[in-house]
Amino acid sequence: xxxxxxxxxxxxxxxxxxxxxxxxxxxxxxxxxxxxxxxxxxxxxxxxxxxxxxxxxxxxxxxxxxxxx
Numbered sequence: 001x002x003x004x005x006x007x008x009x010x011x012x013x014x015x016x017x018x019x020x021x022x023x024x025x026x027x028x029x030x031x032x033x034x035x036x037x038x039x040x041x042x043x044x045x046x047x048x049x050x051x052x053x054x055x056x057x058x059x060x061x062x063x064x065x066x067x068x069x
Contacts, residue, residue: 009048012041012044012045012048015037015041015044016041019034019037019038019041022034
């Protein structure tokens with residue numbers, strides 16, 4: 001069974017591949033929709049990275065962070 005991160009990464013890769021298929025389009029509506037989809041994809045990738053960073057910080061706090069004791 002794929003983890004949530006693997007599943008998310010797989011879906012982002014597929015979305016990026018589909019957007020690359022639209023690179024040669026000349027229809028303004030298609031270009032505008034692809035631009036909006038690309039912005040959403042970039043945001044989703046940034047959220048995924050932030051989630052990994054937060055999970056990593058939770059599991060192993062950085063040495064420079066003071067303990068809560």
